[in-house]
Amino acid sequence: ETGVTQTPRHLVMGMTNKKSLKCEQHLGHNAMYWYKQSAKKPLELMFVYSLEERVENNSVPSRFSPECPNSSHLFLHLHTLQPEDSALYLCASSQESYGELGQPQHFGDGTRLSIL
Amino acid sequence: GQQVMQIPQYQHVQEGEDFTTYCNSSTTLSNIQWYKQRPGGHPVFLIQLVKSGEVKKQKRLTFQFGEAKKNSSLHITATQTTDVGTYFCLGGSNYKLTFGKGTLLTVNP
Numbered sequence: 209e210t211g212v213t214q215t216p217r218h219l220v221m222g223m224t225n226k227k228s229l230k231c232e233q234h235l236g237h238n239a240m241y242w243y244k245q246s247a248k249k250p251l252e253l254m255f256v257y258s259l260e261e262r263v264e265n266n267s268v269p270s271r272f273s274p275e276c277p278n279s280s281h282l283f284l285h286l287h288t289l290q291p292e293d294s295a296l297y298l299c300a301s302s303q304e305s306y307g308e309l310g311q312p313q314h315f316g317d318g319t320r321l322s323i324l
Numbered sequence: 325g326q327q328v329m330q331i332p333q334y335q336h337v338q339e340g341e342d343f344t345t346y347c348n349s350s351t352t353l354s355n356i357q358w359y360k361q362r363p364g365g366h367p368v369f370l371i372q373l374v375k376s377g378e379v380k381k382q383k384r385l386t387f388q389f390g391e392a393k394k395n396s397s398l399h400i401t402a403t404q405t406t407d408v409g410t411y412f413c414l415g416g417s418n419y420k421l422t423f424g425k426g427t428l429l430t431v432n433p
Contacts, residue, residue, distance in 0.1 A: 210366070250425040251367070251412065263419050298366060310355045310416030315366040 211235040214299050214316035221289065222324050229284040229319045231299030240282040241313065242274060243298040251298070257282065258304050289323045296320050326351045328415045330424025338432050343400040345427035347413035356389055356396045357414040361426070367412060370398075405431050 212233045221227050233240065239258040243251050256264035257276040271293075273285040282299055300313040327350040337343055347356065355374040359367040371380055373389035373396060380387045386399045400407055410426040 251423040253421055253423070256419075256421070264421070300367075309419050309421055310357075310372075312357060312369040312372055313359075313367075313414075314369065317366050 210314055210316060212299060212301055212314050212316035214297075214319050216319060217317065218320045218322075220322045220324060221286070223289055223291075225289075226285070226287045228286065229297055229299075229321075231282040231284075231316055233280055233282075233299075233301040233314070235301055235303075235314060237301035237303045237314070238279050239302045239304040239309065239311075240276060240279070241300040241302075242282065242284050243300065245296040245298055245318070246294075255284075256309065258309065263309070286321075289321075291323050294321055294323045326415065326417060326420045326422045328413060328422045328424045330413055330427060332427055333425060334428050334430075336430045336432065337403050339405060340402050343403050343407070343429055344397055345411050345413075345429075346395065346397045347415070347424045348395045349415045349422075351394070351417060353393050353415045353417050355416045356393075357416065358387060358396075358398050359412045359414065360409050361412065362409040365409075400429075403429070403431050405433050407431055 215230045241256050242254040254268045255274040260276050271288050275283040296318045298318045299316045302311040302313045329348045357372045358370040361367045371387050377391045378389040384401045388397045410428045412426045413424040415422050
């Protein structure tokens with residue numbers, strides 16, 4: 209139990225489907241992250257929310273749309289994905305000071321996404 | 325932009341041998357963190373270094389942060405089979421966070 213819960217654990221979807229990944233943290237943290245982890249590639253930071261404001265968006269295609277309604281919940285809305293989007297999507301949280309990032313991150317178990 | 329190079333990509337050792345992985349940043353970092361990811365698992369935070377020249381130890385693990393705050397290393401003494409996994413560094417500077425590619429460590433019992 210890491211304090212960061214991701215659902216679903218596995219997701220198979222077609223390229224025309226719309227789905228959402230959910231992340232919830234029970235650690236009282238104020239920053240949340242989405243990462244993509246593909247085979248044989250480094251962890252790719254996709255989005256960061258700190259104090260519910262998006263502070264980092266690493267040139268992610270618009271078919272990925274994040275949403276952070278409050279400091280405990282983070283969503284990743286998926287629409288018209290491509291086969292190369294198949295990967296493990298990890299959520300993490302941390303407790304940050306205003307204007308900074310760099311505190312230890314706690315990761316969820318991830319959602320294994322497969323695009324048919 | 326900020327880049328963090330990590331070497332080696334893979335390391336296979338006999339149980340009892342030492343292991344070291346290195347990270348090198350293209351820019352000066354505010355801090356560096358190290359994570360371990362077991363096969364099939366998620367990254368788990370190990371340690372954070374913030375001071376120039378800092379050295380920290382956790383049992384058989386020794387972490388160093390370079391004087392220029394651009395490089396770091398993780399050294400494991402006398403590896404055990406439980407050390408198997410991928411070790412990542414994460415370089416931080418203001419709102420920029422960059423992971424190294426990771427070093428996959430396998431240990432032959």
